[in-house]
Amino acid sequence: MKKLMISPFVYMIFLAFVIFFTGTTHVIAGAALTDFSRNGSRVSLSVVAWSEAxxxxxxxxxxxxxxxxxEVSYTTFGIGGLSGSCDSGACIRAEDLPTLADVAERYKKKHPLPYTAVFNIDHLQDTSSCVGMTFIGTPSYGGHAVLLPGSTCTVIPPDNSRCSIDIPPYIEHGTLPVSAINGNTASVTGSAVCNFDGEAVITTSADGGTNSIYLNGVNLTSQIEVNGHNATEGIVFNVLANQPSTLTFTSTLRANGLISSGEYSGTAIVYVNYN
Structure with missing residues (x-):
């Protein structure tokens, strides 16, 4: 199943985990942030992950x-014709590719992820409802692209809305004997700050679209929760303009078999959308 996620809110956090077993366990999370803004006819969005079966x-x-x-989906017009998006260089040609896995590979080769596209909204007089990954035979102002199977269509925030996330760069599990790895938890606390009153949605994505990170593909996972919940499908939280909202990221280790000494790593993505 495709796991294509598009976040118009440009703050995306990568959690990269490294675990050492010489009788000790550490989980290290490194964060990379981007920023988002929408002004008038210009919209910015970030393609944060794309995998295909x-x-x-x-x-x-x-x-x-x-x-x-x-492309943007409009309340009245429907999905736009990719003219602004393709004019900005955010599109690829794909009529020669038999599978969506081939499409994803070509797109990521041209636009290594995370990729932020900035383009003009074609139908400014209409209400823009969401944005997703789409396809069309020939881009045109009056045309209608089609949402790719499995693509999200993410709600576009109001004009001039923006948020930022601040979290510690490390999740530390401390020193553990191998026998104590399974079920061990560690957390870090950070915050999200938006410049509007309303609701935001925080979502995590790890291997296979779940909240479990496979550390080097072996029988060891780190399960990620946000504020005590699996955020794979998104967690809604209230925000007040310029006031920090607390976010707690928790890693829980799961061992499914014999774990040898060594260094292990994996990656998850955390991103936030306007709701």
Whole structure:
């Protein structure tokens, strides 16, 4: 199943985990942040992850031409025609690619993730409802692209809305004997600050779209929760303008078999959307 996530709020956090077993356990999380703004007809969005199961068909394979890129869905007009997105360089040609895995690979080769696209909204007079990854035969102002199967369509925030996230760069599990690894938890506390009153949604994505990070692909995982909940499907929280909202990230280790001494690592993504 495709796991394509597009975040118009540009603060994305990568949690990279390294675990050492010489009788000790440490989980280290490194964070990378970006910023988001929308002003007038200009919209910015970030493609934060895209993975595909093998064999899923590309819906525009065999077209005489096919363009794939991020586009806005409008309340009245529907999905736009990719003209602004493609004009900005955010699209790829994909009519020769038989599967969506091939599409994702080409897109990420052209635009290494995380990739932030900035382009003009075509139908400013209409209400823009959400943005997602779409395809169309030929980009045009009056055309209608189609949402790619499995792509999210993420709500666009109000004009000039922005948020930021601040969390410690490390999650430390401390020193543990191997027998104490399974079920061990460690947490860090940070905050999100937005410049508006309302609701935001925080979402995590790890391996296979779950909240479990496979550390070096072996029988050891780190399960990530935000404020005590699995955030794979998103957690809604209230924000007050310019007031920090507390976010606690918790890592729980799970051992499923014999774990040898060595260094282990994995990655999860945390991102926030306007709700």
């Amino acid at each position: 093998a064999g899923v068909a590309n819906p525009c394979y065999g077209y005489s031409s096919c363009y794939i890129g991020p």
